[in-house]
Amino acid sequence: MTTTVQTADPAAEPARLPITESQKGLLVVNERSPGHAVYNQLVRFDIDPAIPAETVERALATVVAVQPAMRQVFGMLPEMHARLTPPPAPDALPLDRVTTPARDFEEAVDTVLRRIGRPEFDLADGPAYRFATVRSLDEPRASILMCDHHVILDGVSMGPLVRDLEDALSGRLTGDEIQRRRIAREKAFVKELAAQNRSAGSDRVAERSREWAARLREVPPLVLAPLPGRPRQTEFTGDRVAWHLSEAETAALAETCRRLEISPFVFFSGIYGTLLARHGNVTSVLVGSPFMARRTIGAFDLGGFFVNTLPVTVEVEWGRTVDEHLGKVVRDAVDFCRANVDVTFSRLVADVRPDRSSNRNPMFSAMLAMQDTFAPESAGAVRRVLEPGNGTAKFDLWLGATPVDGRWLLELEYDRQLIAPVIADGLLTSLRDAVRTAVRDGSRRLAELFHDASTAVSVRSDGWTSHLPGNSPWEWVAAVGRRQPEAPAIEDPHRRLDYRQLLIEAERIAAGLAARGVGARAVVGLAATTLCDTVTAILGILRLGAAYLPLEPGQPAERLAYLVRRAGCDLIVGDALVADVPAVPVADLAASTAPVPEPGTDPDAPVYVMFTSGSTGRPKGVQMGQRPLANLTRWQIAALDMDAETRFLQYAPLGFDVSFQEILPTLATGGTVVSRDPIDRRMLTAILTRIAQTEVTHVYLPATALRPLVQAATARGTRLPALRYLCVSGEQLLVDDEIRDFFRAHPHATLVNLYGPTETHAVTSYRLSYRDPVWPTHVPIGVPYPRVHAYLVDATGHLAPPGVVGELFLGGECPADGYVNDPETTAARFVPDRFSNDPGAVMYCTGDLAVRDDRGDLVFLGRMDTQVKVRGYRIELGEIEAVALQVDGVRQAVAVVRGAGADREIGLFVRPDPASTVDIEQLRQRLAAALPVYMRPVWIFPIDLIPTSAPGKTDRDALLRIAEGRLAEQQAADAAVEPEYVDDLERDLAMLWARVLEVEQISPDRPLMEYGAHSLNIFTTLAEVQERYGVPVPLAEFFAAPTVTVLAGLVRAGRAPATEPAR
Amino acid sequence: MKTAADLDEMIAKYASVGFTDATPLLEAGLESLSLLRLAVETAADDDAEIDATRLVDLRTVGDLKQWLSELAAVGAERGDAR
Incomplete structure (x- = not known):
């Protein structure tokens, strides 16, 4: 190294200095965030107010003179470098002088911080710092404020800087000593830069970097507040929330560190990592931290950017104790970084090769900064050092730990675009809970570091409810029949029934069923053809206190036979769909002359049994009772504004719980249920015409059908002036301008997004109309209706704070009775409600992942398992796989879902037994015999090896990539052969x-x-x-x-x- | 050349409690920054380099003293950066 610093001859061009790898990295990221002043940092020095203003100003000029790092300016060509500018004359120092009354002191400090903190620095010309002084007129108070660009000073610089400032303020650094220090420091600065550049290039370091990078690639990305629509690019606007520990808490923390032989840095890394794991719903997180990387002894008196920011990998096992986590796991992880501090961040990034499409930090989204390199003494000239925020956020989340007045000050700085204030408050609460618990009791499990978020949020509802005469649907309709017997109840293309006719016919059916031995709690198969027959049969069955089991003719006979057997159904009303089970036509029952039995009085009588896909290969029958359905109906009547004028289109297949919502709440309010017949459910253009012609007020569609319907209406110019509510459910609702425009053109209509598994029926809703200024593309599922508790339980087993992903558990008055004749699965999914004060309360574990946004609305995010929705049908991939495994020669079967929205399709990979092949045609036949059309794979590929991801899990993404390749090959092969057509x-x-x-x-x-x-x-x-x-x-x-x-x-x-x- | 007693005296300035050679550094209240301050004080030459990756191996006061002695010796003998 031959570079020398020209200090004697001011006319000579200062020499180019080779800057550190970290500085280069920072200059690059700085270039990627122009206009945001993200790397401006603020320091506040509270000083002895007795020191005269001139002394303070001279001292600042002295510090700049003896700290060459402050005088760096930067150039990019021919390679990135720095030069040192000469010390400024005292009157040329960029300095803002402010005096203020004592009562306005803090406000003045804040104002000045904002003023000096925001303008960007010109790093090519310098200076990369600016100062301000704030003095009070009437009380002795004085502060020095400094803003600098991070590329000239790191956190460790604060110690040397304050020591120089202290010396200069107290008169120990004057005259020749300034010049002596300046020359020594410039020499040391050049040597340190040379040492840094030398160490970065060794082969040994390169190899360790590659090994480390391989491990870092295994760590899942940390996404805090993973709400849909999270921007990929950030504006870097930030805010801070803070907690100042008490003296007792600070002492307890010190004692914990001593006991576990860890530094406060290890303690905070471990606690912060755990907090991030909870809020990011992961078990392994990277916490970025600056590691001290000064190499020469002389550099310890220097300011400069000599840190190396490295990722500490914090592994979080929720069952591990705090002591083991901090004292072993995290300590080892930190030690690993310390032992590899010569691997630079930029080298590591180059080896990890992360996605660089965002302007965020490529390696970690969370940072921990220990700001404890300087502990001021109260008797000195510098009394207190603080590092306030400047309204920016370099990271999604940053934790600063600063000793202030002998106590730890913990500050969380968060990116405002990603993390809403209420979510930041939740993070701070988790931090506080975790620190307090950890210092109190090291034997606690990590999951126990946190507490439940507010239960009030779980029981908050939209408040809509109405009055119903009792729980029994029969009673509701009977009451309407007495009130308005001649009002139209059902319309189908064959018949219309008014309420009197409906009830009389239902009574006769009840009589006919009773005469055939059907009583309370029996399960009766229902396979009627017309809507009038279906509804009269439902009411007849319900009058007896029995439950109906919808059976659809298109299903494989094998499956129908299973449903009937499983549900314990001995009689079918309507078509004879299952051999061995007697069926009786509706007309025969309606002609019964047997005495009409009295209505059932059991408030807990079942209403229906509906089957959903089951992962074990067999569908599960959900038995739903009167109470939850009455609660739902009370809500729906109010929320959807239902009354005698309501005309509800009956669109859903009877086997979908939605059909209940179309039929019974409408009849309970004296409205009319209108059949979609003769239009096929899937012909949406014809459905649109039917909606227009029948002047229905309420329509309930699968979410995937909304777009085609709206498109058809737009294309044809169809107007639906009668429409008031368009409900959707079944899948994530995505809306766009086309859908929004439809509702703008139909200002009387409201779009309602409902959510709920069959096991609870619909439980939450979110509504949109022309009035809403913002239509979120990924529409939330909203909030529950009254007496439904929506618990979001996070990875720690606690109620999740806002922005934290959790599994949705549904309690209150909504869970079904359970799975029919399946106590084992029932006990696994319908569990005691531990959040309720009611000892008998039950909640249903949905397996659905959701998050609450900053307004308290639930947002659906996906499944914990492999349950999928294809065009509204709920499908357990395991059910398809289980059927495939029944075929000879199939050793392993994995079903996957490909495509999005209406184009989603199921595919199947099968791995044959060794030395065997799978007859794909035979497999297709088996699947067709057992599964309904919507569950059958569109394509089947044999495969030799099912790819797995690191922990041995089936890698469905890899399978999808294979599928893309095979399908493309198939298409190419098809294209190569000219098909032959007969005509x-x-x-x-x-x-x-x-x-x-x-x-x-x-x-x-x-x-x-x-x-x-x-x-x-x-x-x-x-x-x-x-x-x-x-x-x-x-x-x-x-x-x-x-x-x-x-x-x-x-x-x-x-x-x-x-x-x-x-x- | 510093003696063991000299080193003990220097370390005592940074330690928060009494110690022996077997005392773990963190128990004595010695964090990495104190270690570096000690290194600065001990090193015979400002140009001496510290291999920061070695700090992680220093567990006890004894380890620290050994490291400081080496640092002082290297600086005194070579008077130059490695």
Whole structure:
């Protein structure tokens, strides 16, 4: 190293100094955040007010003179470097002088901090610092405020700087001593820079960096407050919340450190890491921290940017004790960083190769800064040193630990765009709880460091409720029948029933059922064809205190037989869908002359049994009772403004709990339930027409159907003046401008997003209308209705603070009775409500992950397991896999979901037994026999090895990538072979489908599902076929084998005048 | 060359409690910053370098004294940075 610093000849160009790796890194990130002054740092020195102002100003000039780091300016070419400028003349020092009355002192300090803290520094010309003094006129108070760019000073610099300031203020640093120190320091500065550059380049360091990087890549990203719409780029605006520990707490913390032989840095790293793990819902976090990396002895009297910011990996096992966590795990993790402090941050980043698309720190989103390098003495010239915020945030979250007046001051600085103030308060509460518990009792488990967030939030509701005569749906409808017997109750294309007719017919059905031995608590299968028959049968069953079990004709016989057997159902009303179980037509029951039995009086009578997908390979039957449904109905009537004028479209399949909401609350208020028949549920354009023609006021759709419906309305200019409420549920609702515009054009209509698993029915809602200025793209699921408790339980087992992901547990008056004839699964999912004061209370563990936003609304985030929703259908992938495993030669089966929104599809990978192959056709047949259409995989691929991620978990993302490759190969292979069509009709149909599905060409014999067809686009395309060829396409036959060949055959059959159209 | 007694005297200025060679540093109230201050005081030459990665191995006052002696010796013998 031959560089020398030119200090004697001011005319000579100062030499270029090689800056540190850390400085280079900082200059780069500084360039990425222009206009934000993110790396401006503020220091406040409270000084002895007796010192005259001139002495203070001279002292500041002296500090700059003897600290070469302060005089750095930076250049980028030919390579990044610094130069030292000469010391400024005392009158040229950038200094703001403020005097103020004592009562306004703190306010004046804040104002000045803002003023000097915000302007950016010109690092090319300097200076990279500015000062201010604040003095009080009437009381002895004085502060020096300094703002500097981080690239010239690190945290450790504060010690040397304050020592120089102290010397200068107290007259120990004057005259020749200034010059002597200046020359010695400049020499030391150059040597330190040279030493830093030398150490950064060694091979040994490079190898350790690569090894470390490999481990860092395994740590999941820390995402605090993971609310949808979180911006990728930040404006770096920040704010702080603080907690100043008491003397006793500070002493207890010191005692804990002594007992565990750890430094306060290890203590805070461990506690902070645990806090981040709770709030980020992870078990491994990176805490960035500056590590002291000065190398030469002379550098310990220097300011400068010689730190190395490194990630401490804090592993959090919630069952571990505080003592073991801090005294062993975290201590080792910190020691690891200390032993590798010669690996620079920039080298580590280069080896980790993180995603750099955001302007945030590439390695860690949370930082811990120990600001304890200087402990002032009360008798000295410098009384107190504070490092206030400047309204920016370099990290998502930053924790500063500063000893102030003999006590720890803990400050959390947070990025305002990512973390709302209420969420920051939650973080501070967790920090306070964790520190206090940790210093009190080291034998506590880490999960016990935290407390429950407010239970008030869990029981908060939207307040809507109304009056109902009792819990029994029969009573509700009977009361309406007495009030308005001639009002229309049900409309379907075949019949209309008023309330008198409805009740009379239901009574006869009840009589017919009673005569066949059906009594209270029996489960009766329901497979009626028309809406009038369905509703009269439901009411007849409910009058007896029995429960109905919806059975749908399209389901595989094997599955229907299982549902009936599992539910203990001995009789089916309607079609004979299951062999061995007697079925009786509705008309036969309605003709019964047997005496009408008295209505059931059991307030806990079951209402229905509905089956949902089960991960063990068998669907689970949810038995729902009167109380929760009455609670839901009371809410719905009020929340959806239902009355005798209400006309509710009956859209949902009876096997979906939504059908209850369409039918019974409407009848309870004297409204009319309107059938969607004869329109197929999936033909949304026709549904739209039906909505318009029937003038329904209330419509309830799967969330995925909203967009197609709105698009159809927009395209056709359809107006729905009668519509008041459009409800959706079943999947995450995503809205865009098109949907919003529809509601702007329909200012009388409100969009309601409902959430709730079958096990509790709908429990929360969120509404949007033209009045709302902001429509969140990812619509929240909102808040519960009265007497529903929505507990969000985080990874520590506590009620989650706002912004913390947790599993949603649902208690209060909403859980179902359980799974029918399955006490084991019931006990696993319906557990005692430990948050309730009521000893018998039960809550349902949904397995759904959610988070509360800063307004207290719940936001759905996904599943804890592999349950998925495809076009509104709830599917356990395990159920599909379990069926596949029944086929010979299948050793392992993994189902995956590909695509988004209406284009979601299920695929299946099967791993054959050794020395065996899987007959894919046989597997398809088995799946078709056991599973409903919506659960059948669209494609099946054999695979030799199922990829796994680090902890041995099936890597579904890797499987999806494999699937993309195989599907592309398949498409390429198909494209290479010119398909052969038997006639022009086939060719035209294939072209039509190719256009809809956006593929090159379509083989006439391959199922269209394999090209991406699904129920929604099939129905729109069939409508087009119908229009083009003027023949109806029988849906059932098409779905049995959905290929172009079959479709062409159906069109031909429809055209042939002599042929009876297939039914 | 500093003697063991000299070192004890210097360390005592930074320690918060009494100690022997076997006392763990943190128990004696000696944190990394104190260790570095001690290194600055002990080193014979301002150009001497500290290998910060070694600090992690210093567990007891005895370890510290050993390290400080080495630092003083290197500085005295070579008078230059490594």
